Amino acid sequence: MLDIKKQKTNSTTLLEVRNLKTSFFTPTGEVKAVNDISYYVNKKEIVAIVGESGCGKSVSQMSVLQLIQIPPGKILDGKIYFNGINLLEYKKNSREMRQIRGKDISIIFQEPMTSLNPVFTVGYQISDVIKTHMEVDKKTAWEIGVKSLEKVGIPDASQRMKYYPFQLSGGMCQRVMIAMAIVTRTKLIIADEPTTALDVTTQAQIMELLISLVRELNTSLVIVTHNLGVVTRYADRIYVMYAGKIVESGTTKDLMTKPMHPYTIGLLKSVPKVDQDEYLIPIPGAPPDLVNIPLQCSFLPRCSYNTDVCQQRVFPDLRTVDEKQHRVACHLDLGVQ
């Protein structure tokens, strides 16, 4: 047994990520996808990580489970404490990591149709996961699988177990994935853009399902998304990511009422609100190049507040704002309503 240093834990913290750095080494250079981020998830908490495509939010979650493809990727630095143990001390394909994947931490991907193997039945795939993590025989695993499908609201579950993924709709496939995630009494579910690939009505259904299950089973949930509107209803806390870094974090209430970072402000402005009659204001510009990262704030080119201070100083560190939990990485003090 490896002598892993156990960190003194706060009994309510489930996952703590510290100074995570993940890069991809491509022919064009080193892409710093995750450039030193730290966050934590408490037990029974719902945390959201918000940012646009390419900001590193998915890569950070894949790093937690060490699912990054090496090469060209590499987790350069950082600590990932899960239940007090630094997961990065385990090797990628070690038994310990494999036991955590799908059992203690489960991840739900964005494209449910392609995330399931097309030439195996849904039932086969679920029962295989069950057999891997629980000491049961094939028949019992199948039965547990049927029950899990029922739990996620799939009608006629025992028949559906014999279906192939292409015979199911996108929403159904995502339900299957959720079933797979909860079947082994997971402590933490990571949902990486779980509803982006689905149509609007199904989006709402799946989100409701996910949240109700998470609350019922006392599981923590990390939702990764680019859609701020989706998470403001459910999340306890939000982290905003930009260009591989966290630029603002805090409780949902704080971020909604007192956003401090220009990017967060911009995101809020570009989300349509039913009750207000405003124009949508998109954030101008395009996502940054993650290979040639300038020393200054990476949001600078698109920031409407672009001041001299911002031009001259390096990337701002996260600093705490009034309440202990609200932090922002900005040189300016924008206490905007």
Place this chain on the structure above:
Amino acid sequence: MIKFIIKRLILCIIVIFLVSLFAFSIMQILPGCPARLSLGTEAPQEAVDALRIQLNLDKPIATQYLLWIGNALQGDLGYSITYNRPIVLMLKERLPRTLGIGLPALLISVVVGIAFGILSAVKRGTKTDQFVTLFSTIGVGTPEFWLGIFGIYLFAIKLKILPIQGYVSPSVDFGQYIYRAVLPVLSLSITLVASIARQTRSNMLEVINQEYIRTARAYGIAERSVLLKYALKNALIPVITIIGLQVRRIIGGTIIIENVFNISGIGSMLRIAVMNRDYLIIQGTVLIISLVVVGCNFVVDILYGVFDPRIRERQGTE
């Protein structure tokens, strides 16, 4: 599933029919009168005319075709002009020899090729991968006749451990059969192994990068299971089609190898027939060959349907 099979079967029949038309019409374009060619330039005109009537050459073309195809369906492909023997009999004699080289080559190539391909894909970037890739790239560009001759030079002449030519049937003397079949089978296999390995490797690489493989890993499935159970089934599906294509190559290769190693199989019969313009042999052999190819493709299609549920569920309802 049944609908799928029937649909495929109908296509096969259409294809074989078209091939028979082609084989027949090509021979009509052959210059010279077959009867004259058979009997020689000195033969008297009456004999030639009599032979013409016997060979149905005086009848209209459509009738000739129907007669030929009709007989063929009953197992009679006519007589060879050169040897004056029933063609079907000659085929029966020579087939075992061709199969004695072709079948082992096909089997070995498929097994070794797929194994190499998987190994190479799984160990991507390592020395193993580089070696297999190098081998496949060169193997695909090497003509079979050269491989055979080089093999003869190396093993028969220089090292003197294998014979130069000849074929012995396994039922006559199994030891001798193996001894004499090693070089021909190897020469035939190497190109095929290279081709199959290449295709398997690229399919496997593509599959390994798919999202469903990522899911399997994300749920703690052991790497070996991920590769050999989940990835392989997906990767093999296109490989099955490749194997179907290899049948074409192997037939071409067999013709050459039979020539290099002086084996009296179907390939050499075809070659001699071509040189002697023995049109009935050519027609019949082309028909049989295409039957084999079509048959193999049919089996491959069915297997494809068995392994890939998407194909049989969708296509059956088309």
Place this chain on the structure above:
Amino acid sequence: MELTKTKEQLFLKRVRILFGRGIIVKICLVIILLFIFAAIFAPFFTTYTPTEQFLMNILAGPSKDHLLGTDQLGRDVLTRLLYGARISLFISLLASIGAATIGSILGILAGYIGGVIEQVIMRLTDAHLSIPPLVMSMVLAVLMGGDMLAISVVIAISVISTYIRVSDSLVLSIKENDYIIAVEQIGQKKWKILFKHLLPNCFPPLIVIFTMNLGVAIMIEASLSYLGLGIAPPTPSWGNMVADGYKYLIVNPLVALLPGFCIILIVVSFNIVGDGLRDALDPRLRGKL
């Protein structure tokens, strides 16, 4: 800050990938060019003619006078290899261009027009494909004779179905693309769609296939000549040189083995360059071509 790359920059990037990718692709390209150069300027590289016999010096090994030795009739092997390059390269190039052009046109039309025409063309292609190319070549060669043009036509006919199949499926998959449907909705004329949108997208994969099939054509020509059904001696073709040299394997193996080396070298080079082209043009095609 540059947000988009222009067409030129994208093209240059692809060229850089092709040539930067590996030294191997560059080496193979050089090899191909050397062969072509040697074939075209053969008379400048050697003082002998391919049929000149030196009966006092048959089956000799490499020497000062004959860098690669002589064959069974005393002819200089190097010379025959160079002239043989002419034959093999010319025939396979001609055959491939012919097959590619006509095959692609047929395939593209079949794919685009669809319906009965497509079914007919594809069934005929299926039938054609069920006859191995070597068999087809053998049968046709006897009809058409043994001169270079005839052999080129024979080989072209034998390989044409690959092009028909590939271009048909290319068109089918491009047709499904949203932008084609969008353009059709706007009301663009069918012919315009074909030329402006479909064809330019077909070119890159077809060029890759063409490069790779050049090797196939060379192999078929060599095999035909080896079997005695292609280019006949005394005209040197790498294939018939091997056939001739086979009888004298014990005395001088080089005569039979050297032409084979040439075939391997150039076919492998074509394949590697084809791979490089494919990677440079669209790495997504990796699994399909």
